[in-house]
Amino acid sequence: MSYNHQEIEKKWQTKWAEAHAGQVHEAASRDNALYYLIMFPYPSGSGLHVGHVESQAAIDILARMERMRGKNVLCPIGYDAFGLPAENYAIKTGVHPAETTKKAIENFHNQMQSLGLSFDWSREISTADPEYYKWTQWLFLLFYKNGLAYRKKSPVNWCEGCHTVLANEQVVAGACERCGTVVVQKDLEQWFFNITKYADRLLAGLDGLDWPEKIKSMQRNWIGKSVGAEVEFVVGSDALVSASDSLKFAPELADAILAGKKTNTLRLEKKNLQVGDTAKLFVRSSATEARAFAYAKITGVETHPLKEISLDLDGHETYTSYAEFLNVMQGYYGADVSLETEFTIYHFEPTVSIIPVFTTRPDTLFGATYLVLAPEHKLVDTIVTDDRKSEIEAYRTAASKKSALERTELQKEKTGVFSGAYATNPTTGEQIPVWIADYVITTYGTGAIMAVPAHDERDFEFAKKYQLAVKMVVKPVVLQNVMSKDLGLSHGAQSSIEIVSDCFTEPGIATNSDFLNGLTTKDAKQKMIAWLEEKGIGNAKTTFRIRDWLVSRQRYWGAPIPIIWCEDHGAQAVEETQLPVELPTDVDFKPTGESPLVDSVTFHNVKCPVCGKDARRESDTMDTFVDSSWYYLRYTDPHNASAFADKSKVDYWCPVDLYLGGAEHAVMHLLYARFFAYALHDLGYLNFEEPFVKLRNQGLILGPDGEKMSKSKGNVVNPDDVVSEYGADALRMYEMFMGPLEDAKPWDTKGVVGIRRFLDKVERYVAAWQPTDLESVFEGMIDEMKEQAKIGIRRNEVLFNKLIKQVTEDLELLKFNTAIAFLMKWLNEHRREEEKTNGWMQSHCSKKQLETFLKLLAPLAPHLAEELWEKLGHMTSIFNESWPVFDPALIVDDVVEMGVQVNGKVRGTISIAPNADETTAKELAFANANVMKWMEGKEIVKIVYVPGKIFNIVVKE
């Protein structure tokens, strides 16, 4: 016999919808508010996956339980609807992505409805909805206006398969994370978000989060903070030049200087430089930082009023009029500048190149025996000697060709070429060779390293291959022990000496290092940095691996970047009143994969917001991770037409109390969303920095064969089939019963059957249940029986209170599998007990117990619980009831079965009160025949008694 799940589930889904069951609003107390969130799905054409069901069921169970406990729980759902699959489908079939997506969303919606999920359906959102992406665009502009979104030309990752650029996070082992095509480097101008500005805070913020350690460590690795120093090495015979003043240049100008095309500079401020002096030249590497790249001899100094300086001054921009010249100079130096203002022209001649390197081991500077520049390093052309030019050129060409693909190769043998140039080790004054090698990458640190082969494995390998000097400057702390290894000391010490003769990368004691000798690595680092700073040739420096987030995509199905390009005014923000910039619908999807936005005239032709002249709209769209970086904020106020969300509503619900989703978003989505929260916090929109207080990952649900589900393997389980055959309650509960939420688990349809059997058992039990008038039974008893009955009733109560405690605590800890196991166990044992005692009063299930059992079951199997609740005569929903609370006085057993051990082996069990004293326990234990047998003729050495747990007798022959 089996209940009709199709009928029951439909009935209750309709009732819940009519009652707007999951709908919430900002009720009075903020303390009562909870925000439970799952990562919103991409509405793919193939519909809901059993993996979606897992996190949806889990969050629904928790939300339902907390609501029964009187909490105001926001549990929303939406769709991450922009993305490439729909666009690729359009290219193949001509069906517009908007149409595909709309259908897919409807399908997802219906599928989720059929699971009985108590989301607040009035807050359903889609990132592809103009009402949503209007605010994605608004946020882009907010970032743009605050210097967090900017455009820059740089080498970027290009995927030919997806026909777009990708963020670093989307490149996995040199290939596109989405389609697997090998990514190539292209020099393109693109939009970036300045996530590196927050690198340090994003790193530090992880410590306070209740997140899986795994995810935190992945984010830490990705951010990749390294603490060390930047050290300047000079190339050429003119060792250790000291400069009397510095000159700073923009990157383009520095390039021109290196190429010999620029030999003077125009300055308003007076420099401490005369003919014959030396100037140190810097290039601005970012808004706040400058990096030295050369020393130059001053060959001339002239001072003139602006009006007398040539409009086509050598090495400067050419101006058509003094008005324009003045305008530019005022741009640099302020409105006070006039044509009469005196400017100084410094003529110079670069003499010595400076190679700055980043190192985490400044303490090993004495051991730096050569330098290595990345092949793409700007100074390569400057320093290379004539006889090496062709060789270097060949190497650079080869290196640039192999980049992406070959860099992923395992254990690639290092290659390199000597540049012919020598640099000076600032500590020793020694001339050390400068090499060019592709084991140094241009995008990290300064693109150059000081090689310390004795203490770095990569440098050691390279030095061995090219026979470069290896100089040991750190010795292991255990070295003293090694001296006496012949006296037969430990293996640990012996292995240390082998490392020393090889390559020792651990911290130790500085040696062969003059003023550092005898210092620990930690102290030596500090002392070296102080020395470098004093000399003006280096400083403490922290470097990050993370790079700015490239957000532009050359695709159609995303939020258009709200920028207008004007010939005269450059990039201009679209005015707020003009948002959203909507995607044009009359477009053709080309088989080349090129975005149809590129040649949509209706889309492009706009007027410049500044001058009103013809201008062109930006045709790139945003990375879809931008959409998902703030969606949880929109849920708090999804229909707001004048803000991305009302601040009071955000304040009420956020941050998210529990966030559930797949671990595949460890570094992308979760890092980006954190960045958004930090940025919006600093801009005054949020009163928190971390958006997700607690995070849990659900594990993958594998196919019945233990492999990842995929269409090609044919091992995909469709939730619809399971719902129609076994019911939504059985599906949900089975997925929760499979194992720990975070583990990967294989699907087993037999397991669904097992859960369904349990649900049927519950249904039959409730249907057959009859109330008994215990009062009258009790009345008619003699005293002795009453006593017996009281003990039995109490035992029954204790078992039940323990059940309440177990289920509640397990659900709180997201241990759904064990919570379900306890419900099953209770029902099994209880039924057995009732049968054994013929349903006599001490084993009788009271109405209160029966109802409480249903309440405990309700979040897990909501439809059936509602149905049975109604069958028991209730007119209102079981979810209006409050969650059961156990009685602390009724969770302690009067008597427990306790093991008795002899020498640690269980030899018998005794029934004993859990708080019995040792004398009582001993009496009972020693009365056990088997225990006696094992103790016979032996001396009792010791007795260990842990009340309620164990009684262990230690004996000796």
Place this chain on the structure above:
RNA sequence: GCCGACAUGGCGGAACUGGUAUACGCGCACGACUCAAAAUCGUGUGGGGAAACUCAUGUGGGUUCAAGUCCCACUGUCGGCACCA
């Protein structure tokens, strides 16, 4: 190579703070009901052994009265990173 997680019956998995290892479910076997089957219910179910017992939580050591749990070494599986100086 580095970082992280994990390893328990035929299978998915339990086991609190070290205290009766294998809860719960699946599967399997037997029994009841049935003309029969399904469903349902009941009983049993880590290995060896007739039994007493004994061996079992990846392997080898250690700590402890007592170890799946703590420590050391190793092996295997999965995930992440990939020359990040």
